[in-house]
Amino acid sequence: MAKVEPIRLHYNTLYLVEDGNERVLIDAGPDYVGAWTELQAALRGRTPDRVVATHGHHDHAGLGARWQAAGVPVTLGRADWRYTAESDEEIDAEHTLLAGVVEACGAPEAVVSDALAGLDRRMSSHKLARKSYPPAGNHPHWPTGLMYQRYEPSAPSEDGLVGAGLRVELLPGHTPGNCVVVHAAEGWLFSGDQLLPDITPTPGLQVDPDSPTHARFRSLPAFRASLATLRSESFSRCLPGHGEPFDTVAETIEANIAAIDSRTERVLEGLSVAGATSLYALCEQLYPRALRRRFWQIVPTVLGHLDVLVDEGRAVQNGDLWAPTGQ
Ligand SMILES: [Zn+2]
Structure with missing residues (x-):
């Protein structure tokens, strides 16, 4: 019998899974001031053998550097490594991509300059977050801004097995290297941001990691295809990266696909x-x-x-x- 324990770190939910003698933590966690201490207190000495980050966004993978320093390997889909490792030049390339979308979208000049100013702020805070805690800004989810130190994750193995009866399934869309984690014997789906109880996640603008010219990753078609993949599998319980676990997995997948299609x-x-x-x-x-x-x-x-x-x-x-x- 596998055991699972949810651990809340403000807006995010992490899961400690224990099966046999193996222990895996799903999602590294967000790195706000005090998060690492809170997480260690919740774990009460039960150090995981491995951490699996469902994707490279800072709230899911941000504490990866702390885990790595503690000697615990962090698994992350290869196409998301740029989030954990990108140089200032790569952040600048992303900035150029996003600015290009704003400039070509046909908005009036005042809207374009507002959007570009917002983008400048976001990108400088992104660079700052590599070394220190950025200002909290007006983000309601976190007690402080989130730091995201660089680190070197490992890729899931060919068969996706990560211990404790868990298997990583790559499902690109939310991010290029997004994955979910499945415990087939228990019917558990650890969905990260792929499937959430009350929200259909909206696509972001991101760089295609396979593109040498830093072209845009076409996120929504991939996200929808990943939902269709999940629809073909069967789960008894979804344990999402935000909010509470729920059992209406098939219905939620259907509702998400229907919401995308009607939009x-x-x-x-x-x-x-x-x-x-x-x-x-x-x-x-x-x-x-x-x-x-x-x-x-x-x-x-x-x-x-x-x-x-x-x-x-x-x-x-x-x-x-x-x-x-x-x-
Ligand atoms: Zn995300």
């Missing part, structure tokens, strides 16, 4: 009304009131759905304009 249809409808349109004009049509305030959420989301429509052959991109196929 894709809305984007296509918007496109059909507008004809050839810029990304910003399409966003404005779909989210007229929220767009200014939630630029960094809405623009990547709509772009993700356009990626899906282009992949399905239902929309085409011409330069900086999108149109439904055949219009």
